[in-house]
Amino acid sequence: MTEIDIKDKQTQTIAILGGTGKEGPGLAMRWAYAGYPIIIGSRQTEKAEKVASELNVKLGIDTIRGLKNDAAARQAEISVLTVVYTAHQFVLQDLKDDLAGKILVDATARVDFRDPKPPTPPSAGRLAQNILGSQVKVVAAFQNVPAHVLRANITEPLNTDVLVCADDIDAAQVVIQLANAGRMQAYYAGNLDNALVVEGLTALLIAINKHYGVRTASIGLSGLSY
């Protein structure tokens, strides 16, 4: 895919912290396509710049930059955390001051793909809120979206529903709109404690994929016609 046509220029900058991994590039491309200025964050500037450059080339655009995680967090209105789950708490402690006054979207599912099982409480989102304190609005979302599905056909709607958990409903609403901009249906599913269940769904989806010989099992909601 090259030379995509970005119609609606957005003003809010989105940082994808740990954006050089599996999940980050798909989200970055979907939001870049929706017109958002994007910063790929990484522990290493060079790695961030390299991935940003690759994604720009892939989309035929120049609105994706690469920075170190702390600079990325400072320059963005909304940061999305997509680091490996073992780095979750360490990265957050490091970025506490850089995220102050902003929204942090936590996409962490603390599930080991080699030994998938439901994580123990508290949820990753609750852990993040505890670390970051009340100056940051934590929203848990995007924990279950299969990375390879996210990256493929970024202009197409995703056949999966995003469950959005947050203590602050206004912040949740911002993330629901962000998901919609990335061609994903998203629904508010309660406070940050509920995010534990969304993390745990990852273990079930791994079991389902294995049992049915697929790679794309996803969760959806029904019964919401209102």
Place this chain on the structure above:
Amino acid sequence: MTEIDIKDKQTQTIAILGGTGKEGPGLAMRWAYAGYPIIIGSRQTEKAEKVASELNVKLGIDTIRGLKNDAAARQAEISVLTVVYTAHQFVLQDLKDDLAGKILVDATARVDFRDPKPPTPPSAGRLAQNILGSQVKVVAAFQNVPAHVLRANITEPLNTDVLVCADDIDAAQVVIQLANAGRMQAYYAGNLDNALVVEGLTALLIAINKHYGVRTASIGLSGLSY
């Protein structure tokens, strides 16, 4: 609805333990309609007989009986536990011998509707397996099916997917077929530990129902075309 036409007589008897509550009657009617002999179990014989009689009248059949929980478990090949979650462990301790050698389907979600939050590990299904021991095959399923949806239009397919968790895949397969017979799609979603997530989904569905002003939010699976 009266005088339903039962086409396929099944031979396996299903007991619905605690079947006089909210969830039990809907499952009982769906399986009776599919041709299974049904026993409604209760702590009190009279209460069980009364509900069984009401369901028979409602469907124009005579294949639903009422018995005390222990007798119901002994006379059935498959028992489905639909007691209130506060009674879960107590009832199982009581029925351990009656369930030996059989399948126990645990539909318990330990979520308080007045203060809904994800339950702590282990899952209700794992607790049940620990109490009942290796002589019983525990399968966790049907924790999230809205009771009023289950009871309405029992001849219609349900717009919800049942996630089936069990350590024994053959037992899970029996329950998947049972769900199918009751006009529900069902999928194997891993071992009994994973059932914790399915229980927890109840808390999310309550939050979703409340936020979106509906009563019928349900979970579905997609990406399983195989």
